[in-house]
Amino acid sequence: MLSFTITWDWDGFDKASFARMVRNYGEWVERNSAPDSPSTRLYSELQLNRRRLGTLGMIGQVSAASGAERLLDDHLAVINRGVPVTPVRQVRNQPWLASALAGPPGEPGPVWRLKAKSAYLRRRLSDRQIDVLHHHLTRTDYDYQGGMANLFSFGGRVNTVAPDATATPHRDKIMKILLINGWEDPADDHRHITWLRELYHDLYADTGGVPAPGDARRRRGGAGGSELRSRVLPTVGRPRGRCR
Numbered sequence: 001m002l003s004f005t006i007t008w009d010w011d012g013f014d015k016a017s018f019a020r021m022v023r024n025y026g027e028w029v030e031r032n033s034a035p036d037s038p039s040t041r042l043y044s045e046l047q048l049n050r051r052r053l054g055t056l057g058m059i060g061q062v063s064a065a066s067g068a069e070r071l072l073d074d075h076l077a078v079i080n081r082g083v084p085v086t087p088v089r090q091v092r093n094q095p096w097l098a099s100a101l102a103g104p105p106g107e108p109g110p111v112w113r114l115k116a117k118s119a120y121l122r123r124r125l126s127d128r129q130i131d132v133l134h135h136h137l138t139r140t141d142y143d144y145q146g147g148m149a150n151l152f153s154f155g156g157r158v159n160t161v162a163p164d165a166t167a168t169p170h171r172d173k174i175m176k177i178l179l180i181n182g183w184e185d186p187a188d189d190h191r192h193i194t195w196l197r198e199l200y201h202d203l204y205a206d207t208g209g210v211p212a213p214g215d216a217r218r219r220r221g222g223a224g225g226s227e228l229r230s231r232v233l234p235t236v237g238r239p240r241g242r243c244r
Contacts, residue, residue, distance in 0.1 A: 001099040002068040005090045006058040006076065010051045012085035019130045020082045021056075022048070025151060026124025026175065028078045033155025033174040040156035042071045046079075051138045052145035058087075060153075061099050115193045116180040117200045119211050120154065120173040129203050136199040146183060147195055152176040179203075 013021075025046045032039035044060035058079070062068040072091070080087060125133070133149055136142075155174045163169040181196045183189075201209040 001094055001096045002062040002064070002072065003092055003094060003099050004058075004060055004062070004072055007088045008056045008083075008085045010049070010054055010056055013056070013083075015131070015134050017083050017085070018134050019127065021079060022046070022125065022130045022133065022151070023127070024079045024081055024083070028075065029151075029153050029155070029175045030124055033153070033159070035155075035157045035160050037156070039071065039075070041068075042075055042153070044075065044153050046151040048133060048137060048149040048151070050145055050147050052143070053148075054145075063096070112182045113184060113186065113189065113192075114180070114182045115196050116178060117196065118176060118178040120170045121175040121177060122173055124175065125151075125177070125203075128206075132199070132202045132205075136195070136202065142191075142195050144183075144192065144195070147181040147192070147199075148179075149199070150178040150180065152178065 008021075034040075041064045042060065042062045044058055047057040047059065049056060058076075062071050064071060069091070076087065076089070137147075137149070152175060154176050159171050159173070161171055163171045179196055179200055181192050183192050204210050204212075
C-alpha cells in the first residue's frame, strides 16, 4: 500500500487558483468513479484548511501491485493543473493494515470538542459552492486556524450494490464532503459551532440551507438535533472508513 501526504502553501493561492484546484479535484472524481475505472485503486482526501493554518493538503493511499506511483503522479498532475503552487509530496510503502490504522497526520487528542457535518455528492461542487468555501476558509472576522472542509473520493464498485441491499443506500455518489471544527475550551463552543453552521448553510443556500430532498446527507455531532459538546478521541490511530 502506497500512502501519501501532499501539502501546498496557502499563501500562494488567490481565490481563482483555489477554485481551480477544488474544481480540478471534483472533475477528476467525476471522471474516475466508475466501477471499472483503474483509478479506483487510488483513494484521496483533499483537505481544505483555513488559511490561518498555512497549508492546504491531500492524503490518501494507492492499492496497486504495480504502477502505484504512476497513478499518484497522474492524480496530482490533474489536481495541480493551472495552480501556481508547487506541492510538497511525501510517500511511503506500508502494509494495508498499518495504512488503515494510521489516521490523518496532526490529528488532535486526547480530548477534543468537535462539530462536524457531512454529505454525499453526485457531482462536484458548483462554482458558487467553491466560492463559499473560499470565503469561510479565509474570513478575517473568525480568528481561528482550525476548521476545515474535506473532500473524499468515492464511488467505484461500492456503487454496483443496490441501494436497498444494505443499511448504506448511498450507491450513486462520487464524492463525500466533511465539514469539521475542533477546539478544547468549552467557552468557545458557540463561536466555533456557529462558524461551521454558517459554512454549511451557505453551501446549500440554493436549497434552503440543507441539501435538496433526495440528496444524501449525514448530520454529525449530535442526535435528535442536539449538539455534540465534547468527544474523547483515542491517542492511537483508528480506521477511517476507506471502502470504495
